[in-house]
Amino acid sequence: xxxLSFQGVxxxxxxxxxxxxxxxxxxxxxxxxxxxxxxxxxxxxxRVLAGIVRPDGGQLVWGGRKLDLHSxxxxxxxxxxMVYQEMLLFPNLTVSGNIFxxxxxxxxxxxxxxxxxxERTVRLLEExxxxxxxxxxxxxxxxxxxxxxxIARALAFECRILILDEPTTCLTEAETAHLFAILDKLRQRxxxxxxxxxxxxxxxxxxxxxxxxxDGEHVxxxxxxxxxxxxxxxSMVGRDIDPAARVPRTVPADAPDVLVVERLTRRPWFxxxxxxxxxxxxxxxxxxxxxxxxxxxxxLFGLYRPDAGxxxxxxxxxxxxxxxxxxxxxxxxxxxxxxxxxxxxNLTVRHNLLLPAENASDAWRIDDRRxxxxxxxxxxxxxxxxxxxxxxxxSLSGGNQQKVVMAKWLQASPRLxxxxxxxxxxxVGAKWEIHDLIRRQADQGMGCLVVSSELPEIxxxxxxxxxxxxGRVQGELAGAGADEESVMRLAxxxxx
Amino acid sequence: MxxxxxTIWKTRELSTxxxxxxxxxxxxxxxxxxxGRSHPFFNLSNLVLILxxxxxxxxxxxGAAMVIISGGVDLSPGAVMALAGVVTGHVFVVQGxxxxxxxxxxxxxxxxxxxxxxxLVVAVKLPPFIATLGIMGIARGIAxxxxxGRFFDLSSRLPAGWKPxxxxxxxxxxxxxxxxxxxxxxxxxxxxWGRAIFAIGGNETAALFSGIRVGRVxxxxxxxxxxLASLSGVILVAIQGQGRADLATGYELDIIASxxxxxxxxxxxxxxxxxxxxxxxxxxVLRNAxxxxxxxxxxxxxxxxxxxxxxxxxxxxxxxxxx
Numbered sequence: 089x090x091x092l093s094f095q096g097v098x099x100x101x102x103x104x105x106x107x108x109x110x111x112x113x114x115x116x117x118x119x120x121x122x123x124x125x126x127x128x129x130x131x132x133x134x135r136v137l138a139g140i141v142r143p144d145g146g147q148l149v150w151g152g153r154k155l156d157l158h159s160x161x162x163x164x165x166x167x168x169x170m171v172y173q174e175m176l177l178f179p180n181l182t183v184s185g186n187i188f189x190x191x192x193x194x195x196x197x198x199x200x201x202x203x204x205x206x207e208r209t210v211r212l213l214e215e216x217x218x219x220x221x222x223x224x225x226x227x228x229x230x231x232x233x234x235x236x237x238x239i240a241r242a243l244a245f246e247c248r249i250l251i252l253d254e255p256t257t258c259l260t261e262a263e264t265a266h267l268f269a270i271l272d273k274l275r276q277r278x279x280x281x282x283x284x285x286x287x288x289x290x291x292x293x294x295x296x297x298x299x300x301x302x303d304g305e306h307v308x309x310x311x312x313x314x315x316x317x318x319x320x321x322x323s324m325v326g327r328d329i330d331p332a333a334r335v336p337r338t339v340p341a342d343a344p345d346v347l348v349v350e351r352l353t354r355r356p357w358f359x360x361x362x363x364x365x366x367x368x369x370x371x372x373x374x375x376x377x378x379x380x381x382x383x384x385x386x387x388l389f390g391l392y393r394p395d396a397g398x399x400x401x402x403x404x405x406x407x408x409x410x411x412x413x414x415x416x417x418x419x420x421x422x423x424x425x426x427x428x429x430x431x432x433x434n435l436t437v438r439h440n441l442l443l444p445a446e447n448a449s450d451a452w453r454i455d456d457r458r459x460x461x462x463x464x465x466x467x468x469x470x471x472x473x474x475x476x477x478x479x480x481x482x483s484l485s486g487g488n489q490q491k492v493v494m495a496k497w498l499q500a501s502p503r504l505x506x507x508x509x510x511x512x513x514x515x516v517g518a519k520w521e522i523h524d525l526i527r528r529q530a531d532q533g534m535g536c537l538v539v540s541s542e543l544p545e546i547x548x549x550x551x552x553x554x555x556x557x558x559g560r561v562q563g564e565l566a567g568a569g570a571d572e573e574s575v576m577r578l579a580x581x582x583x584x
Numbered sequence: 585m586x587x588x589x590x591t592i593w594k595t596r597e598l599s600t601x602x603x604x605x606x607x608x609x610x611x612x613x614x615x616x617x618x619x620g621r622s623h624p625f626f627n628l629s630n631l632v633l634i635l636x637x638x639x640x641x642x643x644x645x646x647g648a649a650m651v652i653i654s655g656g657v658d659l660s661p662g663a664v665m666a667l668a669g670v671v672t673g674h675v676f677v678v679q680g681x682x683x684x685x686x687x688x689x690x691x692x693x694x695x696x697x698x699x700x701x702x703x704l705v706v707a708v709k710l711p712p713f714i715a716t717l718g719i720m721g722i723a724r725g726i727a728x729x730x731x732x733g734r735f736f737d738l739s740s741r742l743p744a745g746w747k748p749x750x751x752x753x754x755x756x757x758x759x760x761x762x763x764x765x766x767x768x769x770x771x772x773x774x775x776x777w778g779r780a781i782f783a784i785g786g787n788e789t790a791a792l793f794s795g796i797r798v799g800r801v802x803x804x805x806x807x808x809x810x811x812l813a814s815l816s817g818v819i820l821v822a823i824q825g826q827g828r829a830d831l832a833t834g835y836e837l838d839i840i841a842s843x844x845x846x847x848x849x850x851x852x853x854x855x856x857x858x859x860x861x862x863x864x865x866x867x868x869v870l871r872n873a874x875x876x877x878x879x880x881x882x883x884x885x886x887x888x889x890x891x892x893x894x895x896x897x898x899x900x901x902x903x904x905x906x907x
Contacts, residue, residue, distance in 0.1 A: 172793065176794075179787065202774075
């Protein structure tokens with residue numbers, strides 16, 4: 089039986105030691121989960137296996153032979169494929185062009201055999217139940233479809249080891265189930281799967297063994313049948329927490345409305361949306377992808393002009409023509425796409441933290457010394473794990489990046505905080521901390537409107553849940569009495 | 585039928601061709617002569633003239649378009665044209681070697697420039713703008729050093745009525761252009777190499793992770809672009825009969841503009857070789873016809889600028905509507 093083993097793999101990025109001698113075996117033909125908090129070294133380890141990152145020390149041995157992984161191509165040639173967490177697609181190429189990029193089917197001299205590639209693509213898309221044309225440009229596809237195209241790319245080639253890094257982030261439950269069925273089939277054909285995910289329920293559904301990494305070290309490898317999610321979480325974070333536990337809180341009965349939305353409409357995203365958020369209240373806005381929830385937040389924040397409807401904010405009518413006006417009035421938005429909308433990767437943590445303050449200040453000059461002190465104070469207050477205030481944000485883990493984004497907006501003490509998927513791609517420990525931060529803000533009287541597609545998050549966090557489907561409010565539930573079934577029934581319009 | 589029309593319009597080369605036809609029709613109508621005199625714009629010798637000069641830009645624009653599609657930019661083609669032309673002139677006129685030796689020397693000069701650009705971009709990892717800006721200065725500078733302000737008179741050594749490959753000299757550039765455009769369009773659309781260029785322009789990281797040899801492909805693009813520029817420089821001095829260091833000054837921006845008007849996106853991943861060539865023709869017609877309009881003499885640069893902006897804005901508008 090040949091197996092893949094990681095033997096004392098080390099890797100440092102500058103002063104950060106991402107992998108501190110990781111050693112564990114993966115058996116051939118198993119689905120092996122790799123879990124751990126963000127920054128635990130999972131992605132780095134997988135990038136070593138995919139030939140993208142070259143380790144400082146240690147080696148990878150497969151079937152008794154040392155693997156030579158000096159480039160992504162070398163890894164691919166040895167049958168190691170990877171589905172990346174980030175969207176690594178070519179927006180300008182067709183679906184078929186994307187699937188075969190770098191490994192086109194060619195006749196002599198590198199001439200492309202388009203009909204062959206197209207035919208293989210059609211078959212792959214059918215297998216994945218993906219109803220898109222092989223000739224569609226990838227830029228025109230929805231995010232979920234793009235993710236499925238990424239998976240199709242990995243499946244298009246006979247690989248012996250397939251690494252999947254958070255492949256289900258944008259997939260619906262049905263799509264995920266379908267993907268898992270395909271992965272099971274692959275595994276039965278002898279393909280070794282390495283599955284990196286934060287979603288423990290998926291890990292337990294798919295994998296036979298689970299390896300936990302923490303701070304670049306191997307904590308343990310568990311048989312899925314002989315452990316529990318609770319035990320895995322404990323070894324991931326090094327302490328005992330239950331992230332789904334609901335923290336009871338009460339909103340004073342006389343708390344004033346911060347935001348009242350009446351029949352707000354912006355076609356084609358949402359119509360006739362009415363909702364209210366009281367001071368100190370956390371309102372969860374739940375809906376599936378495409379229900380209009382992000383667009384609703386962005387419209388409230390002045391990014392888009394509503395077609396109809398009224399807003400009132402802190403007791404007076406309001407109309408925000410731009411985010412600047414919304415911010416001045418006391419709103420803050422923590423956007424969904426940290427990378428695209430929330431952080432400046434060319435600036436330091438300090439500048440990211442203090443940018444809104446710099447903008448609001450009347451001073452022309454930036455006082456470096458004071459800023460450094462302010463930033464340091466924020467880093468400590470928010471418990472942001474960073475090498476220092478002058479570190480670039482991409483040296484931080486996802487959870488800590490999210491804390492930077494939140495800290496940045498909360499300095500201005502807004503009266504209403506809009507959060508769009510606040511813990512997307514964030515690990516369990518950081519998720520718990522972010523939830524705690526949101527609750528603490530609400531306890532101080534801030535109104536919070538949280539969009540999330542993770543039902544457990546909404547259920548554990550929200551005092552009240554507003555369910556959106558196809559741009560319309562389907563109903564409201566009190567947070568304390570709601571359960572998964574009642575919310576999903578509203579969100580999907582399934583009658584039982 | 586409607587869908588068919590939409591596909592045709594979306595085939596960017598065809599919409600560029602349509603703009604070109606519209607432009608020719610406009611000037612033919614606008615410059616229509618009174619009383620049966622011959623047409624000052626729409627006559628064979630004028631159209632050949634436009635073709636001849638546009639073709640010089642066009643050959644270089646093939647390379648420029650490929651660089652832009654790969655996500656880079658090349659500022660050096662004008663200077664490389666001049667240096668290659670000057671080297672050809674020097675070898676042929678001053679050193680007295682045969683023309684074939686001069687042409688070979690000129691092309692090898694272009695190859696050298698391309699290799700240096702490629703090394704700067706791929707190995708030293710300079711931004712293409714900076715790398716090719718440097719090559720632009722260096723190539724132009726060497727051209728001035730070689731000529732010391734003189735010009736090399738090739739025409740005196742070329743036989744009267746010189747016919748390269750048995751063709752009238754005026755036809756040389758257009759024929760070379762058509763052949764090269766066809767070859768490179770085919771390579772870009774139907775070959776792995778071309779697909780890799782599009783992929784790199786679309787998402788360089790993804791290209792790397794997909795096992796595309798990104799460095800090699802990018803290097804090849806800069807080298808091909810410089811060789812094509814040198815080829816058009818050599819043809820330029822051969823048909824003009826003069827090798828001078830200030831040849832093709834400012835061509836680089838016109839060449840980039842032609843690629844963009846022909847559908848290339850400066851963010852990479854989009855564009856076509858044929859589109860870029862048609863773009864050079866759009867500008868060639870403008871530069872030829874505008875001076876013939878009474879009173880327009882001082883307006884031609886301005887109009888050219890406006891046309892670039894308008895075409896690209898319309899293009900973006902259509903792209904957004906289509907999406």
